[in-house]
Amino acid sequence: MDVTVLRPDELTAADLGAWGAMQRANLALANPFLASEFARAVGHRRATARVARLSEGGRTVGFFPFERHALGSGKPIGSGFCDCQGLIHRPGLDWDPAELLRACGLALWEYDHLTAGQTPFETAGTPRARASSPVMELNGGHHAYLERLRHKVVRTARSQERRLTRDVGPLRLDFHTPDPVLLDTLIRWKSDQQQSKGRRDILSRTWFLAILRELFDLPSESCSGTLSVLRAGEAPVAMLYGLRSREVYATWFPAYDTRFAKYSPGILLHLKLAEAAAERGVVHIDMGKGTSRYKDALKTADLSVTEGYVGRHTPAAMLCRLRMASDRTAHAAISANPRIHRAAVRAVGAVDRLR
Structure with missing residues (x-):
């Protein structure tokens, strides 16, 4: 499988047409958060936004929207406000998550709203929790x-x-x-x-x-x-x-x-x-x-959505796992104390306003 990584604005008219056809062919992919328009809008405001185009035999078979951060840490495009995540693909497509991450320059990809039907990610990855939508x-x-x-x-x-x-x-x-x-x-x-x-x-x-x-x-x-x-x-x-x-x-x-x-x-x-x-x-x-x-x-x-991650066997992926574990521990400690939680929310809001 050939993988080409693009900025969302670099998608061609043919890419956009193929993307829409894949969504129309599968109700699990019809959520507007998985649309190319959402990816392009995020790309206009987040320099980390990317889309991987997957091809087989010269035919486009899928699109993987993601964000690439430090140490090869990856997240879904629009992470933090995207309510449906995954790879948009032709019916019946199978893919190797480790090879996909390598082609995208990612050590690990972390998700929190993975939609149904993303079996390769769930099989190769580490689901932490399932939630209802x-x-x-x-x-x-x-x-x-x-x-x-x-x-x-x-x-x-x-x-x-x-x-x-x-x-x-x-x-x-x-x-x-x-x-x-x-x-x-x-x-x-x-x-x-x-x-x-x-x-x-x-x-x-x-x-x-x-x-x-x-x-x-x-x-x-x-x-x-x-x-x-x-x-x-x-x-x-x-x-x-x-x-x-x-x-x-x-x-x-x-x-x-x-x-x-x-x-x-x-x-x-x-x-x-x-x-x-x-x-x-x-x-x-x-x-x-x-x-x-x-x-x-x-x-x-x-609907069932999954939270978890999929990663490669590399030192960078190990660092990403350690960071995630540290973040979850800190988040749990802050959430457990209402006074600290309120102070943290105020501090984050102040940083946002300064930015």
Whole structure:
């Protein structure tokens, strides 16, 4: 197998066409985080971004988007905010992870959202944990989705909708609103939410906002930043910025106006979104790894994603493993102490602002 490493912007029109065809051939690869548009947007802001093009007999058979860091340490492209990771490939392709890493100049590749169907990586690597990525299944249409939900969830949501309609105004969902002013409002809501919970706020970083805005309203069937807005009367009560392909809507940044919190506007938005997405041919709404009250209420299935790494037998790979072990130990110690954790979040935020 021949491997050519490129910067994302060096991909040709033929490369982009082949990449999209591979995604359309496999629902497990249809997630917009795996799209070439996402890789190119990250590449415009991260100098470490690369894409390996895999060829056999002069035919392109796969693409491996990654980032290359010090000591040959590799991560998925968009590491830290990419909710689906892996190698985009033709059906039935097998590959040698060690040879791929060698061709990419990597000693080790670490992942935390490896999608299903990446058997060579999992077989050759060291999976540390499996996690669930809750999804709303829309195959069969909106009514079939509602039938899969617990009846208590649907009854409660309808009661909240009636209350919100009575108190504020009738509900309306705009599936996509290409309004930068509303996008700024969502960013403010989400930043306030993250800061109030003592979490690191990626939306405060100028370089990340540039990626988010580049993808916003992108005219692509593989990856388009979509702003869904739920209104009560004329007031936006909840919004969601997600990435959408033809078959998958990957939620990214949901938030709501806290003045309407008692009506559970986030759940109402997702239920309205399910109806609108099903009408447009979306099969899955992927709510991302992790559990929460609203995800547990809305999901009808779980996709499995893997955290771990795959490496070569080299001294550099050993150094990378030692660094990872040290990082996990430090992270566990910080997370165990709320005061230290809050101080660490503030310190990281200060460094981000200085950058």
